[in-house]
Amino acid sequence: MIRDLDQHDGDPPAYDVCIIGSGAAGGTVAAELVGSGLSVCVLESGVQRVTRRGDDLKKAHSRGIHVKDYSRERVLGGATTTWSGLSSPLDPADLQPRDFVEYSGWPLERAELLPLYEEAAERYRFPRLAAFTPEGFGALRAKGDLSPAWSVVEEKIFLAADDPQDFGKEVRQVYESDGADLWLDASVAELCGSGRTVTHADVRTRSGRQIALRARVFVVAAGGIENARLLLNSRDMCADGLGNERDQVGRYMMNHPKNYRGILHLARPVEELPYYFGFLSEGFAGYGGLRFPEGELARRGLMNSYVRLEPLFPWSDSEGIEALVLIAKRSKFFVDRMRKKSRTEVVELRDYAETGDDSDLQNQRRSLFGFVPLLFTILFDAPKVTRYLWSRVVSRKRPLIRRARLRNFMEMEPRPENRVTLSDEVDLLGKPLPLVLHDTTALDRRSLVELHAVLVEEFERAGVGRLETDLATAEPWPITQDASHHIGTTRMGTDPATSVVDPDLKLHGADNVHLAGASVFPTSGCANPTFTIVALSIRLARTLRQRYSESV
Structure with missing residues (x-):
């Protein structure tokens, strides 16, 4: 069901899976989980059209390569409401370790991606x-x-x-069925919990309501900049930000200048x-x-x-x-x-x-x-x-x-000094805005x-x-224009000292938080990332089905 959280009486129910973001990553994960027996909700900070509030909430500061305003959207469908649709699969060399690129190499083989690309083509018009x-x-x-x-x-x-593809429209039938609840005007200020478990998302609405939305597992799919920012602003479980015990969240920011x-x-x-x-x-x-x-x-x-x-x-x-x-x-x-x-x-x-x-x-x-x-x-x-x-x-x-x-x-090499951090300015929710520092x-x-x-x-x-x-x-x-491809800020890997999520896209520092989107890419290649985002999101949904459906 598609609902406006601000106009909903009472608090939403607890869910098995809470997905934050309705773009290509979040929309795909939601669609792939339908029929799994898991109760699913998607939280979208915006509504079904662009608004001044959404524009205020998406503000970001940048140095080096300037981040375009329309490269990020707080609206149903996210940045897929503005993209031109270009795609191409990653090349074999993009995933392999390169001895002249210090932080190169993916913790999965390209052969694992190939059938996922075909599934993305079959179900999402790639x-x-x-x-x-x-x-x-x-x-x-x-x-x-x-x-x-x-x-x-x-x-x-x-x-x-x-x-x-506009993923607000591409998977709309999922939200209009009983397969998943879509909550609009649901801005997540932070993820809260204790120990290694996130218990709830602190959600705010336009009228100032504050709601603790509870779930067994959370999927952060808010984009390459917002994924890192949300983790950095979530400080219940780690003073430096959720999953940031090794100071890796937000680092290795890449683009395609x-x-x-x-x-x-x-x-x-x-x-x-x-x-x-x-x-x-x-x-x-x-x-x-x-x-x-x-x-x-x-x-x-x-x-x-x-x-x-x-x-x-x-x-x-x-x-x-x-x-x-x-x-x-x-x-x-x-x-x-x-x-x-x-x-x-x-x-x-x-x-x-x-x-x-x-x-x-x-x-x-x-x-x-x-x-x-x-x-x-x-x-x-x-x-x-x-x-x-x-x-x-x-x-x-x-x-x-x-x-x-x-x-x-251009392909940018992953460098830890290219990063998303927090600025001194706060947004409408009182949370620090992102500061993006990246250059070639x-x-x-x-x-x-x-x-x-x-x-x-x-x-x-x-x-x-x-x-x-x-x-x-x-x-x-x-060669300095932002390609709207914000990549690598919560990269996947097997070593928590140089990565934020494991090969299953689970946060190293929490047991029930996964991330989706280009932020998990260890390297970027030269291809537009959305095809690979959707392929990895199909893979993530499969992981969630296997891990959590058995215990429903």
Whole structure:
């Protein structure tokens, strides 16, 4: 049942499993526990729409890489209400120990993840693993004016469901059934207990009610920053924060810093290159990125970064076109038309705004009247908008592409000094806000610089064109945008001295607290994390079923 905690008379019942957070991790765990015989509740700090209170509660301070406001949400579905849907599985090297990365290595094998990825695809609309292979969407490589043979680099495919999964909607039927109770306006201030057992969550509502919600086991699934913050603010069982006996909570914060740098001047103009430049096909949007293969990463001692090619059209970087695409994405007629077309043919992208990472403009909150300024933006940029519409809708003629820019995505090495800690400012509940301190290291930067250097040679050798890049000498370092991927702050491992949860995602310092989400990743790879978040959440739900269902 979906209920507003503030409007509920009396206290909620005690549950077997209490899940904190309704995003991809929390929603998946809840859905997977239905039918287990366990009573389950999900606590969501927000409600079914964004509110000023939710925005106030999600505030965070950051230094180094700036954390975007819309990378975290207090609303049903969490950050999946704003993401663009891109996903890819982690690579084998991402999970293996690397002798040049001090805190690398996962306490599980990739072989254990593979069937979980398939389950995520089957139940939560992610692509099948075969879709990421040369025989899958890699086959689109042959559909284009270039089919280069690489000597040193290789390709990695990234795909997004069209439309992206919103886990507030994706698992709504679970909440509307008798399978799990969803409590809205249920902000958890701290977890309380004694010894090694958490007894209840201290929950606050908008009217100021304070409720002790009791459960046998708690799953913290509030995001990479909030997971660490909640533990640090929970001091009943450890003065430095729940599970923080070894000062590990909040450390090893990672992201996938991104930004533009580098221009590829094509040797000859091309009309069609959907695999590299972006496509819609068979219900997915995607592209092929370029990175070093695993053997080359190990030989050179590099992190697993990648670049994608973004074609530069005569109308690129037009806010008018971005505004037009945003309105079109909200139009059921246009969206249905594009989806129908993409199921029978490959639709090539004609502007970066059509898919990929949504920009600040696309993520701004808007009421119905808030769309009016977009119309003026479109009119102000009418020449470019007209040219774009003529190519996209009227003539269908493909414009010649002479240049493409590189969009760069970095893997960060896990470093204990990159961390989430508590600031001096408190939130509406009187709890300290998070302070996020993270930046790239010399190894992170060298990994991308070497990739650019090799791509200069690769593009020339393959006859693709000339890469113009100054990344090796750029000051200040330009790849600094938050990718909204907040990773590693409650990492899993077998040694409590360097990890927060064990391989079953149970907190080392408590017997009945598990964590879910990207915060448990020991390393990040270069892939968007949500596919792996859902796979691990399926695994966690299975663990909870086995551990607690027998004693119901």
